[in-house]
Amino acid sequence: MFEMSVGNVGSVNVITTSNRGLSVEHWADRATSTIISVGDKSHPLISEQAEVFKGQIKEVISFYMKEAINSNKTTMIAELESKGYSEIADIIRSL
Numbered sequence: 001m002f003e004m005s006v007g008n009v010g011s012v013n014v015i016t017t018s019n020r021g022l023s024v025e026h027w028a029d030r031a032t033s034t035i036i037s038v039g040d041k042s043h044p045l046i047s048e049q050a051e052v053f054k055g056q057i058k059e060v061i062s063f064y065m066k067e068a069i070n071s072n073k074t075t076m077i078a079e080l081e082s083k084g085y086s087e088i089a090d091i092i093r094s095l
Contacts, residue, residue, distance in 0.1 A: 032061060036053070038050040076089075
């Protein structure tokens with residue numbers, strides 16, 4: 001007959017926004033937390049150094065994510081203007 005087993009798949013976090021996407025800071029925090037994990041049983045000085053490093057990495061990730069967003073926006077504006085949609089390009093430029 002059928003055999004059934006149940007496994008643990010972990011926890012799920014749900015984050016919602018209203019009339020916007022998630023912020024760069026949110027995604028930078030998620031990326032940083034995925035890249036760097038500070039153990040709760042580490043020596044306090046090591047934990048402190050790791051948390052400072054983690055904060056610095058988050059700032060770097062945030063900076064380059066913002067640069068990537070601006071670069072993509074510039075590409076979209078140029079593409080829209082080349083296709084004759086300068087009014088839409090102006091709207092995107094103003095965002």
